Amino acid sequence: MVPNSIKIPVPFEYVFPNGALFLGVDKLVDFDRLRQDDNQARDEHGVRIWVVKVMDQDPDAGKFGRSTEIKVKITAPHQPVPPEGVTLPGGITVTPVAFTDLTVTPYNDSTGCKGERQPHKCRARLAWSIRAGALIAPDELARLVKAVA
Numbered sequence: 001m002v003p004n005s006i007k008i009p010v011p012f013e014y015v016f017p018n019g020a021l022f023l024g025v026d027k028l029v030d031f032d033r034l035r036q037d038d039n040q041a042r043d044e045h046g047v048r049i050w051v052v053k054v055m056d057q058d059p060d061a062g063k064f065g066r067s068t069e070i071k072v073k074i075t076a077p078h079q080p081v082p083p084e085g086v087t088l089p090g091g092i093t094v095t096p097v098a099f100t101d102l103t104v105t106p107y108n109d110s111t112g113c114k115g116e117r118q119p120h121k122c123r124a125r126l127a128w129s130i131r132a133g134a135l136i137a138p139d140e141l142a143r144l145v146k147a148v149a
Contacts, residue, residue, distance in 0.1 A: 007103040007131065012141055015102055015130060018057040019138060020070070022082040022095035025052045028073060043075045050074045052135055054097060072099060072130045084139035097142035101133030 028049040032040040041049045052072045062068045074080050085095040105128065112123030137142075 005105060007105050009101070009103050012098050012100075012102055015104070016054075016056060016058070016098075020054040020097055020099075021057060022085075022097045022135075023053040023055055023069065025080055025082070027051070027079075030068070043130055047075045047077055050076060050080055052080060052097075052132075070130065072102075072132050073105070074099075074132050074135060076134070080135040082135060083140075091092075096121075096138050098136050098138045099132035099134065100136060100141065100144065103131045105129040 014113040028041040028051050030039055030084055043049060050073070051072075054070055054072060056068045056070050058068075082095050083095055085093040087093045107127055107129060108124060109127035110124040112125065
């Protein structure tokens with residue numbers, strides 16, 4: 001039997017075939033401890049969980065009005081630090097990033113399901129929770145893949 005919270009390991013290129021740009025990082029809030037000073041969520045070993053927001057560079061990611069922002073959870077004792085950004089002509093700085101040890105967990109996102117309406121219009125969908133081991137620069141990921149091969 002497949003467990004409910006299965007974590008499926010996937011390569012970075014499967015999740016972000018066109019790469020990802022760093023948008024920000026913040027703590028994951030544990031709403032059961034909301035009134036406490038330190039209300040950051042922790043994993044089963046007590047290590048802090050961080051949420052890294054990235055923009056998916058896939059041109060199809062924003063189709064049909066969907067957001068290109070994706071949240072990736074990282075378990076680490078300290079806040080992940082993004083690599084150095086790249087300054088483009090015109091003074092705009094972007095930060096391409098990659099992740100190691102990516103896993104995806106499927107879940108049923110029923111926020112779009114409005115069951116009280118008649119006739120019933122269910123817009124529930126299969127969604128994916130993404131976790132990673134570390135936040136790194138894309139060229140570091142290429143070196144890691146070559147070292148393993």
